Amino acid sequence: MNIDNSARFGTKAIHAGQSPDPSTGAICTPIYQTSTFVQKSPGEIIGEYDYSRAANPTRTALEANLAALEGGKHGLIYSSGVAATGAVLHLLKSGDHVVLCDDVYGGTNRLFHKVFQQLGIEITLVDMTDHDAAKSAMRPNTKLVWIETPTNPTLKVIDIAVMAEIGKRAGAMVCVDNTFCSPYLQNPLALGADIVCHSLTKYIGGHSDAIGGALITSDDEIHKKLKFVQLSEGAVPGIQECFLFLRSTKTLHVRMDRHCENAEKVARHLEAHTKVEKVVYPGLTSHPQHAVAKKQMRGFGGMVTIYLKGGLGESRKMLETVKIFALAESLGGVESLIEHPGIMTHASVPADQRKKLGIADNLVRLSVGIEDVDDLIADLDRAIG
Numbered sequence: 096m097n098i099d100n101s102a103r104f105g106t107k108a109i110h111a112g113q114s115p116d117p118s119t120g121a122i123c124t125p126i127y128q129t130s131t132f133v134q135k136s137p138g139e140i141i142g143e144y145d146y147s148r149a150a151n152p153t154r155t156a157l158e159a160n161l162a163a164l165e166g167g168k169h170g171l172i173y174s175s176g177v178a179a180t181g182a183v184l185h186l187l188k189s190g191d192h193v194v195l196c197d198d199v200y201g202g203t204n205r206l207f208h209k210v211f212q213q214l215g216i217e218i219t220l221v222d223m224t225d226h227d228a229a230k231s232a233m234r235p236n237t238k239l240v241w242i243e244t245p246t247n248p249t250l251k252v253i254d255i256a257v258m259a260e261i262g263k264r265a266g267a268m269v270c271v272d273n274t275f276c277s278p279y280l281q282n283p284l285a286l287g288a289d290i291v292c293h294s295l296t297k298y299i300g301g302h303s304d305a306i307g308g309a310l311i312t313s314d315d316e317i318h319k320k321l322k323f324v325q326l327s328e329g330a331v332p333g334i335q336e337c338f339l340f341l342r343s344t345k346t347l348h349v350r351m352d353r354h355c356e357n358a359e360k361v362a363r364h365l366e367a368h369t370k371v372e373k374v375v376y377p378g379l380t381s382h383p384q385h386a387v388a389k390k391q392m393r394g395f396g397g398m399v400t401i402y403l404k405g406g407l408g409e410s411r412k413m414l415e416t417v418k419i420f421a422l423a424e425s426l427g428g429v430e431s432l433i434e435h436p437g438i439m440t441h442a443s444v445p446a447d448q449r450k451k452l453g454i455a456d457n458l459v460r461l462s463v464g465i466e467d468v469d470d471l472i473a474d475l476d477r478a479i480g
C-alpha cells in the first residue's frame with residue numbers, strides 16, 4: 096500500500112490494499128485467475144500463496160481495501176453476504192444463545208431460524224431500539240449480538256454504541272451488518288462492535304452485477320477463527336468478482352454522496368404527497384431515531400420506505416406503473432429499484448412477525464439510485480397518481 100493511515104476515505108477507497116503491479120506497472124490489481132500456485136520444492140512456496148481457496152492475490156487486495164475503509168485490521172471476503180453471516184454463526188456451538196434484532200434482512204432471519212436454530216443455536220428476537228428489552232434478553236449463554244442498522248425494511252436506527260456495550264457486558268461478541276450504510280456512512284468497529292458484516296452485492300458493489308460478502312474485524316483471535324472456518328467451508332468468491340468489487344470501491348464515496356442526496360430529496364417530496372400516509376427515512380426529523388442517526392451516521396443512506404394511503408391495490412398500482420424505478424429485489428445499485436417487502440424480500444418472514452414489525456400491504460421500499468433526481472420524482476408522482 097502506498098498510502099498511510101492518515102489518508103482520508105476517498106484516498107483509501109482508491110489506493111488502500113493496492114499498488115501498481117511491480118512487474119508490469121499495471122495500475123489495476125490483476126485478476127489472478129488461478130486455482131493453484133507452483134512451489135519451489137515440496138512445501139516451499141514462492142510468494143504467500145499456495146491454493147486460491149485459502150488465499151488469492153486479487154482477493155487479498157480487496158480484503159485489505161475493505162478493512163482500511165472500515166477502520167479494521169483484517170478483512171475476509173465471501174461468496175455472498177449470507178455466506179459471511181453463516182461464517183460468524185459457525186463460531187458458535189450448540190446450546191449457545193444469540194440476540195438478534197427483530198427487523199433483519201429476510202435472508203438473515205431465514206439463516207438464523209431455519210438453518211442454525213436446528214443445529215441447537217438458541218435465538219431471541221429483540222427490538223433493539225428498546226434498550227431495556229435488549230438488556231433483559233441477555234442470558235449467561237448469550238454468545239452473539241447481531242445488529243443491523245438501519246433495519247430492513249422499516250429503517251429503525253439502532254444505537255450501535257449502546258447495544259455494543261450491552262452485548263459486551265453480557266460477554267457476547269457483537270456483530271453489525273453494515274450493508275445499508277456501507278463503510279462511507281458508518282463504522283461500527285469504532286462504536287464498539289467486534290465484527291462488521293457486509294453484503295458486497297449492494298452499495299459496495301454498487302452496479303447490480305456481482306454477489307459477495309465481507310467480514311471485517313480488528314480482533315486477531317476472531318479473525319483467526321473466521322479464517323479457519325473460511326478455509327474449511329470454502330465459501331469464497333470467484334476472482335473476477337473480487338476484481339469487480341475492487342473496481343467498485345474506488346467510486347463508493349462518490350456514489351454514496353449522490354444516493355444520500357437523491358434519497359433525501361425523494362423522502363422530502365413524498366412526505367408532502369397527499370397520497371402518501373407516511374415516509375420513513377433516517378434523515379427526516381419525523382424519524383423516531385433521527386437523533387441516533389445523526390450521532391452515528393455521516394449521511395442517511397439511499398433507502399426510503401413509504402406507507403401509501405390505501406392497501407395492496409394502491410401498492411400494486413404503483414409498483415406496476417413506475418418506469419424508471421425497476422421492480423426488483425436487492426438494493427444499493429446505481430439504478431433505482433422499488434419492491435413490496437410483504438410479497439417479495441420479506442415473504443420468508445412469518446406473517447405474525449411481519450405484522451408486528453409493520454411490514455404492511457401498503458409498505459413499499461425504494462432503493463434510490465443515482466439517476467437525475469427530478470426524473471425519479473416525476474416517475475414516482477406518475478405511479479402514485
Ligand SMILES: *Cc1c(COP(=O)(O)O)cnc(C)c1O
Pocket residue numbers: 175176177178200202203243247272274275293294295296297306307308
Ligand atoms: C442483501 C443483504 C444481505 C445478504 O447478502 P447477499 O449478498 O444477498 O447474500 C445481508 N444483509 C443485508 C442488510 C442485505 O441487504
